[in-house]
Structures are given as C-alpha cells and as structure tokens.
Amino acid sequence: MLDLQKIRADFPILSQKVNGKPLVYFDNGATSQKPQVVIDAIAKYYQEINANIHRGVHTLSQLATDAYELSRGKIQHHINAKHAHEVLFTSGTTHGVNLVTNGFASLLKSGDEVLVSALEHHSNIVPWQMLCERTGATLKVIPMNEKGELILSAFDQLLSEKTKIVTVNHISNALGTINPIKYIIDKAHEFGAAVFIDGAQAVPHLKPDVQALDCDFYAFSGHKMCGPTGTGILYGKEVWLNKLPPYQGGGEMIKEVTFEKTTYADLPHKFEAGTPNIAGGIVLGTAVDYMNEIGFENIQAQELALLEYGTQRLSAIEGLRIFGTSENKTSVISFNIDGIHPYDIGTIIDKLGIAVRTGHHCAQPIMNFFEIPGTIRASFSFYNTKEEIDSLVEAVKKAKMMLS
Ligand code: PMP
Numbered sequence: 001m002l003d004l005q006k007i008r009a010d011f012p013i014l015s016q017k018v019n020g021k022p023l024v025y026f027d028n029g030a031t032s033q034k035p036q037v038v039i040d041a042i043a044k045y046y047q048e049i050n051a052n053i054h055r056g057v058h059t060l061s062q063l064a065t066d067a068y069e070l071s072r073g074k075i076q077h078h079i080n081a082k083h084a085h086e087v088l089f090t091s092g093t094t095h096g097v098n099l100v101t102n103g104f105a106s107l108l109k110s111g112d113e114v115l116v117s118a119l120e121h122h123s124n125i126v127p128w129q130m131l132c133e134r135t136g137a138t139l140k141v142i143p144m145n146e147k148g149e150l151i152l153s154a155f156d157q158l159l160s161e162k163t164k165i166v167t168v169n170h171i172s173n174a175l176g177t178i179n180p181i182k183y184i185i186d187k188a189h190e191f192g193a194a195v196f197i198d199g200a201q202a203v204p205h206l207k208p209d210v211q212a213l214d215c216d217f218y219a220f221s222g223h224k225m226c227g228p229t230g231t232g233i234l235y236g237k238e239v240w241l242n243k244l245p246p247y248q249g250g251g252e253m254i255k256e257v258t259f260e261k262t263t264y265a266d267l268p269h270k271f272e273a274g275t276p277n278i279a280g281g282i283v284l285g286t287a288v289d290y291m292n293e294i295g296f297e298n299i300q301a302q303e304l305a306l307l308e309y310g311t312q313r314l315s316a317i318e319g320l321r322i323f324g325t326s327e328n329k330t331s332v333i334s335f336n337i338d339g340i341h342p343y344d345i346g347t348i349i350d351k352l353g354i355a356v357r358t359g360h361h362c363a364q365p366i367m368n369f370f371e372i373p374g375t376i377r378a379s380f381s382f383y384n385t386k387e388e389i390d391s392l393v394e395a396v397k398k399a400k401m402m403l404s
Contacts, residue, residue, distance in 0.1 A: 002298050007383050010035040010290075014383065021353025024388045029173050029332055029379030030357055031223045032204055034287075038226055041286040045279040053278055054252060054269070068278055071285030072268070078288050079218065080209045081235050085267035088234045088241075089281045093200040094123040096219030096234035097167075099271060100196055101127040103244030108164055110136030115158055115193075117168040118144040118369065119177060122362040124167055124198040137164070144369065148175040148324040152183065163193040170202035170218075174363040174377070175324025176307075176332030178202075185215050194240065200224060204381065205303060205330050207296050210235050222280065227287035231280035234271075241267050248273040299382040303331035306380040310389045314378075317397060323375055331380040334361075337396070340403045342376045348399035354392055 008014050011033045016023045025033060051060035053068050076084045090096045114128050118141050132139045142155045166188040171178050185195045199208055199220040210218050217240065222231030246253055246264055250273035255263040264270045310333050314320055319338035336342055346358035359374040360367045367374055378392060
C-alpha cells in the first residue's frame with residue numbers, strides 16, 4: 001500500500017490551488033507532474049556540473065558525460081535492453097517515431113506494406129503516412145471493435161510477406177486500452193516484419209521488458225513518467241539500428257569528415273547529432289529511479305483501484321457514456337454526456353480546479369470511429385486519490401445541470 005500523503009508531498013504542484021480550488025490533476029496522460037527530486041536534480045546539474053559532453057578533457061565535461069551515460073545505463077536496465085548503445089536519447093516519442101520512419105525510407109519500396117493500428121496517436125500515424133508517400137509503400141490499418149480493442153483476426157489476415165513493419169501503441173492514450181503487443185510482435189516476426197511499439201502511455205504505468213517482448217523498436221517520452229519535457233528514449237535492436245541510416249547529420253555523430261565522404265560514429269552516437277538535452281537526459285534517470293523506488297506493483301495497484309472506483313462512480317451519472325471498455329485497460333476514463341459538448345464540461349470543471357483533457361486527444365480516427373467530436377478524458381496517476389475522483393464526479397454533475 002502506498003503512503004499517499006507522503007507521495008503527494010513529493011509533488012509540490014499538487015498542493016496548489018487553481019481558480020481558488022484545490023488542484024485535482026487528472027491530465028496525467030498529457031504529462032505527469034514532477035516530484036521534488038526531479039526538480040532539484042535539474043537545478044543541481046546546472047549549479048554543479050554544467051558542461052558539454054563527449055568532447056571535453058576537462059573535469060566538468062567528464063562529470064557531465066559520466067552522469068549522462070550513467071542515466072543511459074539506468075534506462076537500459078529499466079527496460080532490460082541487451083546493450084546500452086541500443087538506448088538512444090531523443091526529445092520524446094515523436095522524435096523516436098520520426099527517426100525510425102526516416103530510416104525506413106531507405107528500406108521500403110512500392111508494393112511494401114506498413115501496418116498501423118486504428119488506436120494510434122497522430123504521432124504514430126502521420127510519420128508512417130509520410131514514409132509511405134515517400135516510398136510508394138501502402139499503409140494498412142488494423143481495425144478495432146466497439147470496446148476499443150484491436151481485432152486480432154483482422155490483423156492476422158492483413159499480415160503477409162509484403163508487410164515490412166507493424167506499428168502499434170502499447171497503451172492507447174485516448175481510451176486506455178492495453179494492446180496485446182506480445183501477440184502482435186510474435187505474429188509479425190513470423191512474416192519477417194519489424195515491430196515498432198509506441199510506449200508513450202505505457203511507461204508511466206509499467207516497466208517494459210524489451211528483450212522479453214522481442215520488439216524491434218520501443219519509443220517513449222520522459223515527461224509522462226515524472227521526467228522533464230523534451231526528453232525521451234528510442235530503444236532499437238542493435239541489428240536494426242545498424243541497418244538504418246542516421247536521422248540527422250551534425251557534430252557528435254561522425255567518425256571522420258572530409259568533403260569527399262563522411263563516416264558515421266558507432267551506436268548510439270550515430271543517432272545523437274548535436275548537443276543533446278544533457279540536463280534532461282540525466283534527470284530522466286532520476287525520474288526512473290524515483291518511480292522504481294515507489295515500485296511499479298504499488299503504482300499499478302493504486303491506479304487499478306482508482307480506475308475501478310472512477311468507472312463505478314462516473315457510470316452512475318445518467319447519460320454518461322464511457323469510451324474504451326476493454327477489461328485490459330489502464331487508468332484512463334474517456335467519457336461523454338449525452339447532448340453536451342466535452343469542451344463545455346471541461347471548461348466548467350476547470351473553474352472548479354479540475355484539470356482534465358477534452359477533445360480528440362490527437363487520435364481523430366478513434367473519434368471518427370465512435371462518430372463523436374471528442375471526449376472528456378480523466379487519466380489517473382499513482383498520486384491521485386479517491387477523494388479527488390469524488391470531486392470530479394460532483395463537478396461533472398454540476399456542469400451537467402448547468403448545461404442541460
Ligand atoms: N504516442 C502516444 C500514445 C501519446 O500519448 C503521445 C503523447 N500524448 C505521443 C505518442 C507523443 O508523445 P510526445 O508528444 O511526448 O512526443
């Protein structure tokens with residue numbers, strides 16, 4: 001059992017008032033709040049070791065390089081990657097997707113197929129569309145059912161020798177569905193296709209084991225898991241990272257440069273051109289440590305309790321419909337109230353101090369599937385409480401009364 005009072009004290013923002021009311025932060029799917037250790041680690045880096053990495057002989061540069069590489073090692077350990085050089089620092093999930101789609105442009109040709117799921121965030125759709133436009137490959141969509149689950153029999157049918165890569169999120173940001181990625185990875189591999197997993201919404205809730213999953217790529221953002229914005233990780237199997245060309249050219253990513261020809265550095269540097277977000281990379285390691293200290297079993301138990309309680313309390317409101325009703329889901333409740341626009345509810349409950357997300361959640365195809373403009377999404381984190389859910393329920397009831 002988590003000591004919630006103690007945990008909440010780790011997050012200074014949670015004791016704030018917003019619009020004169022105690023903040024209830026239920027927009028964790030968009031970004032998580034940051035514990036004091038993470039905030040302090042950012043200041044400590046700039047106060048004590050700020051220097052550029054991988055190039056200086058001086059002490060500070062070496063300290064900064066060591067801290068950066070130590071963090072890479074922590075993340076390698078956290079996701080159980082075989083090698084540290086399979087762990088690339090990025091600016092976030094979007095960067096990771098684009099790095100891979102850019103690389104695949106040199107591998108795909110007309111007639112090849114890319115499979116994407118119906119449950120994706122725009123950042124795991126648009127770069128693949130751009131890749132298909134560039135190469136003449138065809139984008140095919142794994143459909144979903146009314147519960148917001150992927151239809152695996154349709155996936156099986158779509159797979160063929162033409163399939164070169166399958167891309168799917170581990171957990172849907174709009175509905176919270178946990179996708180059966182192990183099945184998808186194994187099936188795709190039977191056809192020789194690579195698999196890219198968008199783990200943006202998974203890493204705040206679970207510890208992915210990339211070797212057990214056997215995925216070829218796994219991307220995530222630091223800011224959704226207690227880390228700073230502008231940080232992220234792309235895990236890639238060594239064999240794939242060696243096959244793909246660099247994403248960006250610049251300093252740090254080269255072995256030798258002449259005007260005739262440039263040779264590229266070994267992994268991971270081949271994909272890390274320019275001065276990175278050094279403080280962010282180091283502090284992402286601090287965030288990973290913090291979450292591991294809390295413990296993912298504890299995180300999951302608390303979030304499941306919140307999901308069950310929230311689902312039961314919200315569904316008791318007349319006219320409220322929940323979208324995403326898989327038994328396999330994380331602590332996200334996406335809902336609408338009959339005849340009321342989600343934006344109107346969101347605006348009223350904000351005045352009551354409650355932060356939720358309203359809209360299409362960068363997943364317009366999901367909204368089109370349900371024929372709705374958007375939803376109200378309450379996404380819970382381990383630091384949220386049942387009392388906060390009570391406040392949400394009361395606020396939604398009030399908004400409903402005002403708008404009906
Ligand atoms: N994929 C999913 C499932 C997401 O939820 C998000 C963030 N909302 C992204 C990708 C993009 O992440 P970022 O904006 O941090 O690059």
